[in-house]
Amino acid sequence: MEEKEAGHRVVVGRVEQASMFGLRRRYFLILLAFIVLLVTGFNPGVGSAHSGAVSDSHTGENLIAKMEIYEQLLPRVQAQGTLRVIIRLEMPFLPEALHSSAYAILAQRYRIQQVQSTVLDSLSAYSVATAQVYVHVPYLALEIDGTALWDLILNPLVATIQEDVPVPPTLLESIPLIGAAQAWALGATGQGQVIAVLDTGVDASHPFLAGKVAAEACFSTTYAGLGSTTLCPNGQQEQIGQGAAVHCTAGGCEHGTHIAGIAAGKGGNRFGVALDAEIIAVQVFSHFGPEQCRVYGYSGDCVLSYTSDQISALEWVYEQRLDFAVAAVNMSLGGNRYTSGCDSDPRKPIIDTLREHGIATVVSSGNGGYVDALAEPACISSTISVGSTTDGDALSSFSNHSRYLDLLAPGSSIISSVPGGRYQTWTGTSMSAPHVAGAWALFKSAYPDASVDEILAALTSTGIPIRDTRPGGSITKPRIRLGLALLELQNQQQPTATPTITTTPSPTATSSPTPTSTHTPTPTMTHTPTATATSTATATPILTATPTATSTAEPRPAGETLWYLAEGYTGDGVETFILVQNPNPEPATVFLTYQLQDGGELVRQHVVGPLSRYTIAAHDESEVGQDAAFSTLITSDLPVIVERALYFANGGHNSMAVTQPSTIWYLAEGYTGEDFSTYILIQNPNQMAATVRLRYLLQGGGIVEREHPIEAHSRHTVVAAHPDEVGPDQAFSIIVESDLPVIVERSMYFPSGGHNTFGVTHPQTTWVLAEGSSQPGYATYILILNPQQHEVALELTYWTQDGGTVTREHTVPALSRTTIAAGLDTEAGADQVFAARIQADAPVVVERAMYFLTGGSCAVGASRLARSWSLAEGYTGEGFETDIAVQNPHDQSAILTITYMIQDGTPIQREHFVPAHSRYTIHVHDPAELGLDVAFSTYLTSDLPVMVDRSMFFLLGGHLSGALPGED
Numbered sequence: 001m002e003e004k005e006a007g008h009r010v011v012v013g014r015v016e017q018a019s020m021f022g023l024r025r026r027y028f029l030i031l032l033a034f035i036v037l038l039v040t041g042f043n044p045g046v047g048s049a050h051s052g053a054v055s056d057s058h059t060g061e062n063l064i065a066k067m068e069i070y071e072q073l074l075p076r077v078q079a080q081g082t083l084r085v086i087i088r089l090e091m092p093f094l095p096e097a098l099h100s101s102a103y104a105i106l107a108q109r110y111r112i113q114q115v116q117s118t119v120l121d122s123l124s125a126y127s128v129a130t131a132q133v134y135v136h137v138p139y140l141a142l143e144i145d146g147t148a149l150w151d152l153i154l155n156p157l158v159a160t161i162q163e164d165v166p167v168p169p170t171l172l173e174s175i176p177l178i179g180a181a182q183a184w185a186l187g188a189t190g191q192g193q194v195i196a197v198l199d200t201g202v203d204a205s206h207p208f209l210a211g212k213v214a215a216e217a218c219f220s221t222t223y224a225g226l227g228s229t230t231l232c233p234n235g236q237q238e239q240i241g242q243g244a245a246v247h248c249t250a251g252g253c254e255h256g257t258h259i260a261g262i263a264a265g266k267g268g269n270r271f272g273v274a275l276d277a278e279i280i281a282v283q284v285f286s287h288f289g290p291e292q293c294r295v296y297g298y299s300g301d302c303v304l305s306y307t308s309d310q311i312s313a314l315e316w317v318y319e320q321r322l323d324f325a326v327a328a329v330n331m332s333l334g335g336n337r338y339t340s341g342c343d344s345d346p347r348k349p350i351i352d353t354l355r356e357h358g359i360a361t362v363v364s365s366g367n368g369g370y371v372d373a374l375a376e377p378a379c380i381s382s383t384i385s386v387g388s389t390t391d392g393d394a395l396s397s398f399s400n401h402s403r404y405l406d407l408l409a410p411g412s413s414i415i416s417s418v419p420g421g422r423y424q425t426w427t428g429t430s431m432s433a434p435h436v437a438g439a440w441a442l443f444k445s446a447y448p449d450a451s452v453d454e455i456l457a458a459l460t461s462t463g464i465p466i467r468d469t470r471p472g473g474s475i476t477k478p479r480i481r482l483g484l485a486l487l488e489l490q491n492q493q494q495p496t497a498t499p500t501i502t503t504t505p506s507p508t509a510t511s512s513p514t515p516t517s518t519h520t521p522t523p524t525m526t527h528t529p530t531a532t533a534t535s536t537a538t539a540t541p542i543l544t545a546t547p548t549a550t551s552t553a554e555p556r557p558a559g560e561t562l563w564y565l566a567e568g569y570t571g572d573g574v575e576t577f578i579l580v581q582n583p584n585p586e587p588a589t590v591f592l593t594y595q596l597q598d599g600g601e602l603v604r605q606h607v608v609g610p611l612s613r614y615t616i617a618a619h620d621e622s623e624v625g626q627d628a629a630f631s632t633l634i635t636s637d638l639p640v641i642v643e644r645a646l647y648f649a650n651g652g653h654n655s656m657a658v659t660q661p662s663t664i665w666y667l668a669e670g671y672t673g674e675d676f677s678t679y680i681l682i683q684n685p686n687q688m689a690a691t692v693r694l695r696y697l698l699q700g701g702g703i704v705e706r707e708h709p710i711e712a713h714s715r716h717t718v719v720a721a722h723p724d725e726v727g728p729d730q731a732f733s734i735i736v737e738s739d740l741p742v743i744v745e746r747s748m749y750f751p752s753g754g755h756n757t758f759g760v761t762h763p764q765t766t767w768v769l770a771e772g773s774s775q776p777g778y779a780t781y782i783l784i785l786n787p788q789q790h791e792v793a794l795e796l797t798y799w800t801q802d803g804g805t806v807t808r809e810h811t812v813p814a815l816s817r818t819t820i821a822a823g824l825d826t827e828a829g830a831d832q833v834f835a836a837r838i839q840a841d842a843p844v845v846v847e848r849a850m851y852f853l854t855g856g857s858c859a860v861g862a863s864r865l866a867r868s869w870s871l872a873e874g875y876t877g878e879g880f881e882t883d884i885a886v887q888n889p890h891d892q893s894a895i896l897t898i899t900y901m902i903q904d905g906t907p908i909q910r911e912h913f914v915p916a917h918s919r920y921t922i923h924v925h926d927p928a929e930l931g932l933d934v935a936f937s938t939y940l941t942s943d944l945p946v947m948v949d950r951s952m953f954f955l956l957g958g959h960l961s962g963a964l965p966g967e968d
Contacts, residue, residue, distance in 0.1 A: 066153045069161050076163060077146045080225040084131060084164035085149075086308055086346045089115045089138040090157050093349060096136060097356030112138050119157050123148050131164070131221065132308045136315050137349040141308030143223065162346065166228065166286065166304030167335040167376075168252065168296045177391065177410055177685065178435060179635055180273050182483025182591035183442045185603040186490075190274025190441035193327040195263045196317045197434075198310060199256030200303055201231070201247035202281035203419035206257060208265040208272075209279065214324060216245035217316050218283040219309040228286040231303070238312070245281035247419045252303045254418040256281065258426055259332050261417035263434035264441065269599060270423075272416070273438025273482075277327070277445070280320060282313045284333075296335075305333050307346060310377075314350040314361070321357060325448065328360040328384075328440035331377065332430035338379035339372050341404060348380045358444075360384050360452045362437040364429035366400040371473040374402050384440075384456060388412060388432040389479050391686045392661060392741040395468045399429055401475055407459055408466050408479040409435035413688055413740075415712075425688060439482050447489055458488040462637070464562070483591050484561065487637045559583055559639030559870065559964075563657035564631070566683035566715060566745040567646065567756060568594070570619035571627040574648045578616040578632065581641040581872035581901060581937035582608040588638040592616065595683065597629035597715050608640065613872065613903045613937035631683035631715035631743065641937070641964050643872040651753030651855045651957030654873055656964060658758050661685060661741030665759030667734040668785040668817060668847040669746070669858055670696070672721040676750050680718040680734065683743035684710040690740040694718065697785065699731035699817050710742065733785035733817035733845070734759075753855025753957035760860055763787055763843030767861035769836040770887040770919065770949035771850070771960055772798075774823030778852050782820040782836065785845040786812040794840035796820065799887065801833040801919050812844065835887035835919035835947065855957025865889070865945035868966030870938070874900070876925040877933040879955045884922040884938065887947040888914040894944040898922070903935040914946065938963075 077083045089112070096105045116133055119140060126148035132141035141164055144152070152158050183189075194214055204213040218232035218239040231248045232239040247253050260279050265272035285303040293302035310331070317329055351361045365387040366375025378385035381404070388396035388411025395401060396412045411432035418424045436459075443455050462485045463478020559581075568576045582588045587607050594602040602624055608614040618624050618632075634642050634657065642657040661683075670678045684690045689711050696704040704726050710716045721728050736744045736759060744759040763785075772780045786792045791811055798806040806828055812818045822828045822836070838846050838861065846861040874882050888894045896912040910929060914920040924930045924938075940948055940963070948963040 066160065070149065070153045073149060073161070073163060074146065077149055082127065082143050082145055082225045083149070084141065084143050084223055084225065084306065084308065085161050086139055086141050086164050086311070087119070087152060087161050088159040088346060089119065089140065090159040091115050091138050093138050095349065095353040095356045097353065109135060115157055116140055119155065122155060123151060126151060132312050134311060134315055136318060136353060137311065139311060139346050139349070141311070143225065160344065164306050164308045166226065166288065166292070166306050167333055168302065168304050178273070178439070179481045179483035179591070180271075180442070181593050181601060181603045182635055183486045184275065185591060185605050186446070186483070186486055188442040188446040188486055190264060190277030190438065190445050192325055193274065193277045193441040193445045194280050194324040195274065195277055195437050195441050196280040196282060196320070196326055196329040197256055197260045197263065198282045198284045198313050198329060198331050199259050199333070200253045200285045201245045201256050201283040202260045202279060203247045203257045203417070204281070206261070206417045206419065206421055208261045208267040208270060208417040209257070210267065212260070212264060212266070212279045213281050214278040215280045215320060216242060216282070217313065218244040219312040219316070220283055220286045221306050221309055222286070226292050227289045228292070228304070231283055231285060231287055245283040248283070248285065248287070248303060250287050250301050250303050251298065254424070255332070255430065256283070257419050258416045258424065259330060259430060259434045262414060262431060263330060263438040265417055273435055274441035277438070277441040280317065280324065280326070282317065284309045284313045311347055311350055314347065314354065318350065318354055318357070321359065325444065326359050327444040328362050328437040329354065330362050330434050330437040332364045332433045334363065334366055334375035334377055336376050337368060337370060337373045338376060339402070341381045342376050342379035343381055345377055345380050347377050348382060351377075351380060352382050355382050355452050358451055360437070360440050360455070362386060362433050362440065364433040365405055367398045367428050368400050369398050370400045370402070371468055371470055371475070372402055374400050374405060379404075384436060384452070386429065386433045386436045387477065388429045389466055392663070393464060393466055393479060395466055395470065395473070396427070397470065398427075401468045401473060401477070403475055405477050406456065407436055407463065408432070408477050415688060436480060439480060439485070442482060443486060443489055446486065450489060454492060455489065458485040462488050481561075481635065483635055484637045487589055559641050560659045561636045561639055563634040563642040563659055564661065564683060564685065564743040565634070565642070565644045565657045566631050566681040566743040567655070567747060568618055568624070568630040568632055568644065568715070569628070569646065570624060571629070572648075574646060576618040577645045578618060578634070579643045579645060579872040579937070580606070580608050580614045580616065581870060582610060582612055582614065582638065583641070583870065583901070583939055584638045585610050586638070588636050588640050590634060590636045590640065592623070593633040594618070594624045594628070594630045595633065595685065595713050595715055597717070599711060599714055601713060611907045612901050612905070613874070613935060615903065615935060629715060629717065631681070633685060641870045641872045643961065645873055645959070646756065648754070652954065652959055653747065653754050653756040653857070654952065654959040654961045655745065655756045655758055656961055658743060660761070661743055662761040663738050663741050665736040665744035665761060666763060666785055666787060666845040667736070667744070667746045667759045668783040668845045669748070669849055670720060670732040670734055671730070671748065672726065673729040673731070676748060678720040679747045680720060680736070681745040681747060682708070682710055682716045682718065682736070684712060684714055684716065684740065685743070686712055686740045688712050688740060690738050690742055692736060692738045692742065695735040695737070696726040696730070696732045697735065697816050699819065701813065701816060703815060731817065731819065733783070735787060748858065750856065752853065755849070755856050755858040755959060757847065757858050757860055760845045763845050764863040765840050765843055767838040767846035767863055768865065768887060768947040769846070769848045769861045770947040771885040771951060772822055772828070772834045772836055772848060773850065774828055774830050774832045776831065778850060780822040781849045782822055782838070783847045783849060784810070784812050784818045784820065784838070786814060786816055786818070787845070788814055788842050790814050790842070792840050792842045792844055794838055794844065796827075797837045798822070798828040798832070798834045799836070799889065799917055799919055800828070801921070803915065803918050805917060833919060833921070835885070837889065850960060852958065854955075857951065857958055857960035859949065859960050859962050862947050862962055862965065864965065865947055866965035867942050867945050869940045869948040869963035870966065871950050871961070871963045872937050873952070873961070874924060874936040874938055874950070875934070875952065876930060877935070880925070881953045882924040883951045884924060884940070885949045885951065886914050886920045886922070888916060888918055888920065888944065890916055890944050892916050892944070894942045894946055897941045899939045900930055901937040901939065
């Protein structure tokens, strides 16, 4: 031993004092070795008959590359005295799944063992400790001194060498956001599947993971050169069996328990992604002191993971496939920066081997915030690399991103288990990876024979595209949606688990402060209408040809695959209907997740026929049932349009769903006087509780501020008239701000009916209103919210049904709400049917409220014209009348083509001309249009951009809703 140390000192001393002459001499020696190898034709004598050999390590290029490695590693050896390295052996290699027979697999393992033995024998004269000898891949992990390093450089059996560098861990909206509940509803729960978590160990006694840990192992290193000590409970560097992967107690040791909970936790009302899957827990981290930890930004002790231990763990997991159905390996760890792939990484061969056996290795992309690079091992092409998104579907600021990243999943503010029975909220790409590993277990439970490529393709093709909008970023990647991906996979394979409609465990729902039917006209309305009307009086539509009940077109209007509805109630005789329009030529599978007021979720599945409208009665026992207050999340495998209609004893209202949560919402209308009740409905789809602040901007000036906590996955109701809110007898607008993205609606009720509308997320300078009437019995009010710190001037233009135009000017004080009564002589005037346009010198928010003897309606204006519009709701039976209002602001007539998509029927087309500068009404209930007793959705196209609204009137009231615009 003394001679080895002395020899080591001599070699190191010569290199430290090397002159340029000495450096040249060293290169000369390499060149000489290269010539000797060429002349002798050296052959290692093992495995040369096997096809597919790796590149020959005796080439000049390879020797030069190895010399460059030597120059990089030598200072490390000099500084530490020894160095941990991983060497790739020069021999042919294929992942075992690619071999044609068991004999070929055994022969390859034998050749690996032979080459390993030959290399180790050649190092017997040096100070060498064997760290890891691998069975399934051609690698060795060693602790070497400087002379042994030089020998390895010259050894033709060594293809390449790299330092065994320890790396740290890469530090639930998330579960419903990714559509896990929809996958559960299809019968894919992870049952029978196992996820291997290579991390800091797992607290198997945690209630969230009780009974989940199926097997345990530990691969952890004690190495004086870097000051690491093993974390295996037995004090050795390897341990297999129960208790081997118990969570460690050093800083960072909670990480593995948090990861396991996200992937497969289940307890109480909390669920991981694969709620019925099990965990193989593998400890791959070692304990380090402060000196080494400072390199990674830690102030004290920490845990880091050697690549050699990770390879040992991956080999062991590979062997466990014979006893467990291993769906995926999760590796939430790594470091460094790679702008392109790193397929020379020694972990790749065993990751390839796992992949060929259908096991995905899911790796976090890293937290460097790079817009063009990933950490290792996510940079290995055969891993499934995962970056992080926020609850609002934006790329997380810390997430590494690259053109060769595979997928995105939530990673910001994720709640999961930590040791000791606790839960904590953590952020990082570490949290994103187990969402995807859990997804793999879900899919493999339904389709055990699905390959890694097939599952990745399903997740990629159905994911929501998320663009990197950070400085320097531009790359778009898909954020996973599991329900849709599972349906995509179903198109390729026959499931082994029969899909069933199920409900997720949830507490019993109780009613919220519900709209009691107390309704009156708007704040500025001081008289009671005296005339009777059941629909807006307008001119008869002009048809260009005799209507026919045939359709040759298959319109493809703009739709979405994700929709939110904040309001829903089925108590006190209230009925809630969700209307779905499928504009596609093939059936759409739609999932509804009902988020209950007091917590819990119910998941339901429906199939909507092609080119049709479909009605879901939420109050049915097969849906959410009676006496429930809820919000709804709707996902679909194809783009659809969604509305919600709510009917009660003396009226009803309707609203289009929205497609995106937001941290800010604007509501122009609100009133708590003259028997009006105003409710603000807030849906929190996040995994965490949200804090919401409401600012009431009063009509006469002044601001009232209130704050509300909103529980995770729930709906919350704010009663505006409550003394702790804005109080009674107030006219106001509302700005709603939240620390997490939420959905906001407002419902108003009065003696003769009620109305509802969603908030607006972006004020605009131009707003368009297609519907308005000041005829006898009707009163129309235009509500303006000015969120600016200064006064805003606006121009209001009325286009009347008879072709007239009236322009008015107004100013709206800063941070206030203004009401414009359109029937005044100073506005559009009395006895008019009109559309309107508002143009402001700064962004504002505009709504229009209409009141009549039997009810009222309110809707947000449209901020743009469009050539196509969609409406999910429409009905002409049981005393219902449906009118479609079209505004054409152009100097020429517009040609409209309307496709009515009938519930359980064939689409019907009609054509109309809309005169220039006019508002035009289509009475759908007229026999010449569609007639009576028809439930339908509408798709309207125009040769010019127009604006479209729809009004529905019935015996007890009416409601109005804006349409969904498509392409301009």
